[in-house]
Amino acid sequence: MPVFCAAYGCNNRRSVLTKSRGITFHKFPSDKGLRRQWEAALRREGFVASESSKLCSEHFKPGDFDRTGQIVRLRDGTTPSVFNLPCHPQRPVGTRNTNTSREAEESQPLDLSLRVPESEPQPNDDHSYALPDSPSHLKARLSEALARVQSLEREKENAIARERRAKKTVKSLLEDLREKNLINEELKERLDSHSDLQIDLFSKQDHEYTKDQREFVLTLHLHGPKAYSYLRDSLHLPLPHPHTLQRRLE
Known part of the structure; x- marks a missing residue:
């Protein structure tokens, strides 16, 4: 209806x-x-x-x-x-x-449209x-429309950022490292169990590392130091500095 x-x-x-x-x-x-x-x-x-x-x-x-x-x-x-x-x-x-x-009146035809x-x-x-009946109402409606547009733009930017972060998983990084011959197949298989980890979580301040995150970082640094340096120094991923690695992950 x-x-x-x-x-x-x-x-x-x-x-x-x-x-x-x-x-x-x-x-x-x-x-x-x-x-x-x-x-x-x-x-x-x-x-x-x-x-x-x-x-x-x-x-x-x-x-x-x-x-x-x-x-x-x-x-x-x-x-x-x-x-x-x-x-x-x-x-x-x-x-x-x-x-x-x-x-x-009775003799006149009935106009159904009325x-x-x-x-x-x-x-x-x-x-x-x-248009609204006054400039103040028009201004209020324009302000409301502008606020809605800005809100939608922020939602769009957040969605793009979430999509970008979702691609930064350990799985995609391992494929990249394997193609660059920075890790061998054995190390890749060992780290595959952590393939769903979100890399951006390492950058959060006062973040307490989970067991999976600690195992991934320590294993990568121990068995693939070149790959670890490449991710940290070239791709600027938020991995701990090697000198503070053990202390941060305790």
Whole structure:
């Protein structure tokens, strides 16, 4: 079932386009008092929210949202306050009670396009270009969009860094050392049991080495000192200095 925003003059509906713009849709609160505040804020005379009625995020201030989780939620007690309303609430057209007027109305064809439920306004392609009703609201929306872009950029950088670290495992290093003839097949087989170790863990300050890490470092230095020096001095991997090796791994 399509989801439309119930605010007057707002034609946002849930779609790929609105999702890409960061627009979210929120149900009217179940608390009766708060629900009436939402209905009053819309300034639509006679409007009563149904279970399917929704308001989009463009009618709330940036501070009204809780974005700490995976789902964008409204903070408790929040009411909508951002609207582009006319000077006066929309009033229903008065009906005439005379016999002549009733007969005239009954003789007119029924225009089905006008009988649209209030809770589901029809979309309007022009709405995508509508601006907020004040510069302050526009500035707030731009700041919120910029913060979201920066957050996504940080997530992307972190993902790239995690992928880069994942490739720096002992297994990939052993293959590299074997191709360069810095270790023989026997030493490679001996170190294969540590192939899943993450090399970057050696660089953490105050890091207490695990049993596997101690065995890997000591075995590599004892049986492959050239390979150890190559990893430490040429590839700048965070391995202990040979002079402090025994003390650090005790």
